[in-house]
Amino acid sequence: MTSNGGRPRDHSVQSVDRAVSILQVLAKQGPSGVTEIAEELGIHKSTVFRLLATLESRGMVEQDTERGRYRIGYTMAELAAGAGKVNDLSVPSHPICQELAATVGDTVNVAVRDGDDIISIDQAIGAAIMSIDWVGKPSPMHATSAGKLFMAHMTPDEVAEIFAKRPQKYTPHTIVDPVRLAAELEEVRERGYATTSEEHEIGLAAIAAPIHSLNGQVIAAVTLSGPTFRINQDTIPDLAEQVMRAGAKISWRRGSVKRD
Secondary structure, eight states: OOTSSSSBHHHHHHHHHHHHHHHHHHHHSSSEEEHHHHHTOOOOHHHHHHHHHHHHHHTTTESSSSEEEEEEHHHHHHHHTGGGGGGSTHHHHHHHHHHHHHSSSEEEEEEEEEEEEEEEEEOOOOSSSSOOBBBOOOOTTTTTTHHHHHHHTTTTTHHHHHHHHHOOOTTOOOOOOOOHHHHHHHHHHHHHHHEEEEESSTTTTEEEEEEETTSSOOEEEEEEEEEETTTTTTTTTHHHHHHHHHHHHHHHHHOOOOOO
16 A cells, blocks of 8 residues: 555554554543544544554553553653653754754744743754844743744733733834734634744744643744745745644644644
């Protein structure tokens, strides 16, 4: 059997991928039955049952006291105990950021929220001449793509608190009107990514996509930044798809459930 691209489909790799997804579901939902897991992942129950049997034989899962339900096994706890050294988000994200930067040619960052600011914790630089080292430097929430992404997932009261502090207008394009920004944050939630164009610095545009935790929370953002002649209304749709794919890959490495 071949894939759509004409290459043989590697069922062993697909099985490993699905087995990891099963472990992620159990970590997220707790003890679950075959049907629950199959529905969560969108794969057939017979496939789930077969993979669970293999995982159980290696101690990765075990059956709960209630027959037919599975939970994370002791072997997984032992493996997790040895993973403390890779808790830094920049470790699993950096290769993905490097790949994206090499593909698009501009700068890719991973940013986290720090109070009312955004802090970049990792950066990969593409081949383009224009690049700014943002690592460790605070950036404003309301004037950055990562900040808008975080604000889109805040409560209205949290957003109001930020505007109560009278956010700075960095350029003529910085949005400081809460009504206008609220409308833009709704667009961010609908399309799944955030953008800025010359809102923090003249000539600079950026795109941000979410990095999710196991429980689905937005814990960080992966951003692409570069000059407006490369990141603009014509190029954003394609670039945003690439940034969102990078965010999804990092999320999976951090434990977010990957659906089939």
